[in-house]
Amino acid sequence: MKVESLVQIIGADFYTGVPDSQLKALCNYLMNTYGIDKKHHIIAANEGNCTALAAGYYLATRKIPVVYMQNSGEGNIINPVASLLNDKVYAIPMIFIVGWRGEPGIHDEPQHVFQGEITQKLLEDIGIHTFVIRNNTPEDDVVKAMDEFRKILDKGKNVAFIVGKNGLSYDGNVSYLNNNIMIREEIIQHIVKVADEDPIICTTGKASRELFETRVANGQSHKYDFLTVGSMGHSSSIALGIALNKTETKVWCIDGDGAILMHMGAMAVIGANSPDNLIHVVINNGAHETVGGMPTVAASMDMVGVAKSCGYSNAVCVENFAELDRELTEAKKRKGLTLIEVKCSIGARNDLGRPTTTAIENKINFMNYLNNKQ
Incomplete structure (x- = not known):
C-alpha cells in the first residue's frame, strides 16, 4: 500500500524511530514531509530510546505517537514496553511500525532468520497487538485494523503494524549526501593494509561486506576478521572482550557512527578498562547508510x-587519506587505547556483494586463527 495512505489511516502527528530498509518508503516520506523536526520527526539512537522519547511526547501532549524500527530492534524495546508503557504500569499507548526482516518463507540474510521467526510472537508476548501489512494487503483491511487498534489504545495498551517485504511503497525520492571526500570501502582497504595480520572486528552492514570483498580482492584469508553481521552497536564490546584476553595482540574494531550511537555506553566501559592493544576506528558518514541513508546526529x-572523556588515551579525527594513513600507522606502533574517527562520504558500489561464507564458518575460522596466533 502507499505509505501516504497508512500515515493518513493512523492519523498521528509525531514519529520517532531507527531507520530500516524494509521501511524505506516510510523513512523517505517522513524526511520529505518533515525532515528532522522536533515537533514531528526525530531519528533516535536506538529503539528503546525512541520508545522513551515517544512516551515523553504522549505525556506532554496526550496524543499517541508512532515508533518505527526494524524487527532487530525489538530487543531494545522490551524493557520500556514492559516496565513503562504496559497498562499495569503507566498505561502509555503507542503505535509501532516494525519492518519484518527474515519473514518466514522469504529469503533473507542469516542474522535476520531467527529474529524473523519470532517477530510477531515476541511483540504479542510483551503485550503489543499486531497486524501484518504485506504487498497484497487491501487498504480496507488496514482501515479496519486501525479501528480495532483505537479501542486497544484507548485502554492504554500498545499496537504494531508489522510490514512485510514491499508492504509499503512511496514514489518520492530523497538524496542523502555530505561533503566528506573519503569513500568507506577505500578507508577499509587502508585499514586492512596497516593492520596486516591483526584481527579485525567489523560492524554490521556494508562495512562488513566491504571488508569481506577487500580480502577477496587482496587474495587474503577471511580468518583475520569477525564480521558482526547482526547486533548493531556491539562490535566494540566484542573487540573489548578479545583485546582484554589477547593482550599481546593488536586488536582492531571497524565501527560506524550509527552503531556507536546505538550503544554509546560501550565507549565508557572500553575507556574504563583501557586495553592498550585496542584500536577503535569509527567511520563517520553521519548516516544510517546501510538501511537507506537517513541522517544520524553523529555528523x-x-x-x-x-572518547577522551570516556578514557581513551588517544583520540583523533581525520578527513583525508594522508591523515588516515599517518594515524593508522602511529596507532599500530603505540601502546594505548586509540580512537580514530574517519570522516566519510555517503555511498557504496551498486554491485557490492555479501559474504559467501556462513556465520558459523566465520566464527570457527576466526577463533582458530585467534587462538593459534600466540
Whole structure:
C-alpha cells in the first residue's frame, strides 16, 4: 500500500524511530514531509530510546505517537514496553511500525532468520497487538485494523503494524549526501593494509561486506576478521572482550557512527578498562547508510571529545587519506587505547556483494586463527 495512505489511516502527528530498509518508503516520506523536526520527526539512537522519547511526547501532549524500527530492534524495546508503557504500569499507548526482516518463507540474510521467526510472537508476548501489512494487503483491511487498534489504545495498551517485504511503497525520492571526500570501502582497504595480520572486528552492514570483498580482492584469508553481521552497536564490546584476553595482540574494531550511537555506553566501559592493544576506528558518514541513508546526529557531535572523556588515551579525527594513513600507522606502533574517527562520504558500489561464507564458518575460522596466533 502507499505509505501516504497508512500515515493518513493512523492519523498521528509525531514519529520517532531507527531507520530500516524494509521501511524505506516510510523513512523517505517522513524526511520529505518533515525532515528532522522536533515537533514531528526525530531519528533516535536506538529503539528503546525512541520508545522513551515517544512516551515523553504522549505525556506532554496526550496524543499517541508512532515508533518505527526494524524487527532487530525489538530487543531494545522490551524493557520500556514492559516496565513503562504496559497498562499495569503507566498505561502509555503507542503505535509501532516494525519492518519484518527474515519473514518466514522469504529469503533473507542469516542474522535476520531467527529474529524473523519470532517477530510477531515476541511483540504479542510483551503485550503489543499486531497486524501484518504485506504487498497484497487491501487498504480496507488496514482501515479496519486501525479501528480495532483505537479501542486497544484507548485502554492504554500498545499496537504494531508489522510490514512485510514491499508492504509499503512511496514514489518520492530523497538524496542523502555530505561533503566528506573519503569513500568507506577505500578507508577499509587502508585499514586492512596497516593492520596486516591483526584481527579485525567489523560492524554490521556494508562495512562488513566491504571488508569481506577487500580480502577477496587482496587474495587474503577471511580468518583475520569477525564480521558482526547482526547486533548493531556491539562490535566494540566484542573487540573489548578479545583485546582484554589477547593482550599481546593488536586488536582492531571497524565501527560506524550509527552503531556507536546505538550503544554509546560501550565507549565508557572500553575507556574504563583501557586495553592498550585496542584500536577503535569509527567511520563517520553521519548516516544510517546501510538501511537507506537517513541522517544520524553523529555528523555534528564531538566524537573525539566523547572518547577522551570516556578514557581513551588517544583520540583523533581525520578527513583525508594522508591523515588516515599517518594515524593508522602511529596507532599500530603505540601502546594505548586509540580512537580514530574517519570522516566519510555517503555511498557504496551498486554491485557490492555479501559474504559467501556462513556465520558459523566465520566464527570457527576466526577463533582458530585467534587462538593459534600466540
